[in-house]
Amino acid sequence: KAGVTQTPRYLIKTRGQQVTLSCSPISGHRSVSWYQQTPGQGLQFLFEYFSETQRNKGNFPGRFSGRQFSNSRSEMNVSTLELGDSALYLCASSETGGHYTDTQYFGPGTRLTVL
Amino acid sequence: AQSVTQLGSHVSVSEGALVLLRCNYSSSVPPYLFWYVQYPNQGLQLLLKYTSAATLVKGINGFEAEFKKSETSFHLTKPSAHMSDAAEYFCAVSDYGGSQGNLIFGKGTKLSVKP
Numbered sequence: 001k002a003g004v005t006q007t008p009r010y011l012i013k014t015r016g017q018q019v020t021l022s023c024s025p026i027s028g029h030r031s032v033s034w035y036q037q038t039p040g041q042g043l044q045f046l047f048e049y050f051s052e053t054q055r056n057k058g059n060f061p062g063r064f065s066g067r068q069f070s071n072s073r074s075e076m077n078v079s080t081l082e083l084g085d086s087a088l089y090l091c092a093s094s095e096t097g098g099h100y101t102d103t104q105y106f107g108p109g110t111r112l113t114v115l
Numbered sequence: 116a117q118s119v120t121q122l123g124s125h126v127s128v129s130e131g132a133l134v135l136l137r138c139n140y141s142s143s144v145p146p147y148l149f150w151y152v153q154y155p156n157q158g159l160q161l162l163l164k165y166t167s168a169a170t171l172v173k174g175i176n177g178f179e180a181e182f183k184k185s186e187t188s189f190h191l192t193k194p195s196a197h198m199s200d201a202a203e204y205f206c207a208v209s210d211y212g213g214s215q216g217n218l219i220f221g222k223g224t225k226l227s228v229k230p
Contacts, residue, residue: 043220106158
């Protein structure tokens with residue numbers, strides 16, 4: 001099976017712009033989560049989608065949004081970019097997000113640089 | 116609120132020596148606990164997870180961790196370090212009954228292995 005893929009891998013934007021990142025989960029996985037990784041704050045949970053519905057949301061401003069399509073692919077959008085949004089954005093997928101049998105697989109991430 | 120503390124942002128060991136990475140959690144209910152590894156320019160890979168089935172959890176690459184409720188700890192160990200173990204390690208927790216897709220991560224410990 002192919003792993004979790006994220007596109008693009010690298011992105012450079014300027015302040016005030018918006019950006020859309022894409023994540024394709026492993027085939028058959030219906031849970032997709034997004035995380036932001038920065039040197040200062042570490043790994044922080046953004047949101048989780050399951051079967052096209054947002055199941056959990058982290059403590060991020062409304063400029064951060066996401067969605068999931070019927071094929072489980074997910075996108076996240078950041079509007080009005082700020083310098084502090086520069087980070088590695090990681091996507092992870094699992095079959096259901098449950099604990100006992102599921103394993104969560106992470107993609108390689110999208111490195112976003114805001115100038 | 117759940118939290119995870121990893122003691123030591125950097126740990127250095129010699130090849131063949133014991134690896135011990137420390138993780139303490141704060142939770143009012145039995146948590147689920149995870150250890151992930153991140154190699155440079157890659158996403159996270161699950162090493163092992165605790166889901167209350169057994170207090171000693173064995174993972175991949177020879178790593179294991181022991182859940183100690185009395186000490187609220189979940190330290191990661193490996194008897195003999197290899198050069199290939201050099202990476203950053205993250206401890207994570209999620210709520211009982213919560214989703215594995217919504218994890219709270221520690222700040223990470225960078226492991227260096229000296230020849």
